[in-house]
Amino acid sequence: MTSFVAAVPIGHAVRHVEPETPTEELGPTMATPKRRMSRANTRSRRSQWKATKAELVGVTVAGQKHKVPRRLLKAARLGLIDLDRR
Template sequence: MAVPKFKMSRARTHSRRSQWKANNADLVQITVRGRTASVPRRLAKAYQRGLLQIED
């Protein structure tokens, strides 16, 4: 694990952390029982197996 050689100031830490941005989940089109919906890729199999229901 990387260890800093010098103490980083609070302002410097906050400015570094403020640059991080989350990405939107990529959506895929799935069709379950004749209904088409856009869902996150990681949940597509759960919808197809019937573990999650598509809501309108």
């Protein structure tokens, strides 16, 4: 099969072709605000957000016990992290 590509002169707009899949298959759309949120409201909302401490888990490497975050367990066991440096 050969495909035909139409030559479009420079400066002319190309018509946008909609995808064949219906929008329901693309998934839910994100909620967007109707109005701009004020600086005071934005800052008061952000001030309520708190980060949680990473829980430390005990790991034994080369006979020594260390406490590391759970997401770093594998790296600590493989020796990718210098646990003696603090």
